[in-house]
Amino acid sequence: MIIRIVGEGQYEVPESFYDELNVIDNKIVDLVSEGNEEGYKSELAKLIESIKSCGSQIDDAEIVESDLIVPPEDLTFEEAKEVFKGEGIFED
Amino acid sequence: MGLFSRMETVVKSKMNKLMDRMEDPRETLDYSYEKQLEMLQDVKRGVAEVATSKKRLQLQRSKLQQNLEKLDSQARDAIKADREDLARLALERKTTLNTQIQGLDQQIEDLEKEQEKLVAAEKRLSTKVEVFRTKKETIKAQYSAAEAQVKINESVSGISEEMADVGLAIERAENKTENMKARASALDELIDTGTLDDLTSSGDDIDRELAKINSATTVDLELEKLKKEAGK
Numbered sequence: 001m002i003i004r005i006v007g008e009g010q011y012e013v014p015e016s017f018y019d020e021l022n023v024i025d026n027k028i029v030d031l032v033s034e035g036n037e038e039g040y041k042s043e044l045a046k047l048i049e050s051i052k053s054c055g056s057q058i059d060d061a062e063i064v065e066s067d068l069i070v071p072p073e074d075l076t077f078e079e080a081k082e083v084f085k086g087e088g089i090f091e092d
Numbered sequence: 093m094g095l096f097s098r099m100e101t102v103v104k105s106k107m108n109k110l111m112d113r114m115e116d117p118r119e120t121l122d123y124s125y126e127k128q129l130e131m132l133q134d135v136k137r138g139v140a141e142v143a144t145s146k147k148r149l150q151l152q153r154s155k156l157q158q159n160l161e162k163l164d165s166q167a168r169d170a171i172k173a174d175r176e177d178l179a180r181l182a183l184e185r186k187t188t189l190n191t192q193i194q195g196l197d198q199q200i201e202d203l204e205k206e207q208e209k210l211v212a213a214e215k216r217l218s219t220k221v222e223v224f225r226t227k228k229e230t231i232k233a234q235y236s237a238a239e240a241q242v243k244i245n246e247s248v249s250g251i252s253e254e255m256a257d258v259g260l261a262i263e264r265a266e267n268k269t270e271n272m273k274a275r276a277s278a279l280d281e282l283i284d285t286g287t288l289d290d291l292t293s294s295g296d297d298i299d300r301e302l303a304k305i306n307s308a309t310t311v312d313l314e315l316e317k318l319k320k321e322a323g324k
Contacts, residue, residue, distance in 0.1 A: 060219035
C-alpha cells in the first residue's frame with residue numbers, strides 16, 4: 001500500500017504491516033478522545049517513524065495516488081481531534 | 093474530514109470542474125500543467141518568506157546578544173563602584189534577556205525545520221511536474237481523446253494529491269511565520285524602547301511566580317560571583 005505522510009512524500013509499505021500500524025492509529029484515537037496530548041504526540045511520532053522504517057520512499061518521479069494519508073508530525077492537538085476520530089486513519 | 097482531505101478535495105474538485113468544461117480532455121493536461129507551474133512559484137515564494145522571517149529573528153537575536161554583553165559589563169562596573177543595587181538591576185535585565193534569547197533560538201530552530209520541509213517539497217513537486225510534462229506530451233501524441241481520458245485521470249489525480257500536499261505545507265508555514273512576525277514586531281518595539289517584558293513567559297500565576305524566584309536565585313548567584321571576581 002502507498003502511504004503519504006503530509007509534507008514528507010509517499011512511502012510504499014508492505015500490506016503485512018497494516019495491522020501493526022492500525023494498532024498505533026487506534027491508540028492515537030483513544031489518547032485524543034481522553035485529552036492526553038503528551039501521549040498523542042509521542043504515538044503520532046511513533047506512527048510516522050514506523051511507516052518510514054517499514055516502508056521505502058517512493059521516487060519523486062513517480063506520479064501515483066496514495067491509499068492512505070497520514071498527517072504531519074506537527075499536527076496540533078486541536079487538528080488531531082478532527083483527524084483521529086472513529087476508526088482513525090486506518091480502517092479496522 | 094481531515095485537514096489534508098479538505099485540501100485535496102478542493103484541488104480535485106477544481107480539476108474535475110475543469111475537465112467537465114473542456115471539450116477535448118487533452119486540454120486538461122495543459123491546464124493542469126499550468127496550475128502545477130503556478131504552484132511551484134508559490135512554493136518558491138513560501139521558501140523565500142520563511143528565509144526572510146528567519147533572517148529577521150537572527151538579527152533580533154544578535155541585537156539582544158549585544159545588549160546582554162553590555163549589561164554584563166555594566167554589572168561588573170557597578171560592583172567595582174560598590175553599587176550593588178545597580179549591579180542587581182543589570183543582572184535582572186540580563187536574566188530577562190536570556191529568556192528572550194532562548195525563545196528566539198527555539199523559533200529560529202522551528203523555522204529551520206519549516207524551511208527544510210518546504211525545500212524538499214519543492215524538489216518533489218518540481219520533479220513530478222517535469223515527469224508530468226513528458227507524460228502529457230506522450231498522451232497527447234499517442235491517444236485519441238477517448239482513450240486519453242483514463243490516462244489523464246491517473247496522471248491528474250496523482251499530481252493533484254502532490255499539489256494539495258505542497259499547498260498545505262505552504263499554508264502551515266505561512267501561519268507559523270505570520271505568528272512569528274507579530275511577535276517579532278512586538279519584540280522590535282521593546283528593543284527600541286529598551287523596555288523588555290518577558291514575551292516568552294507563559295503559563296499560570298504559579299509558573300510566573302516560580303520563574304521570578306528562579307530568576308532572583310540566578311541574579312543572587314551571579315552577583316556573588318562578580319563580587320568574588322572583583323575581590324569585594
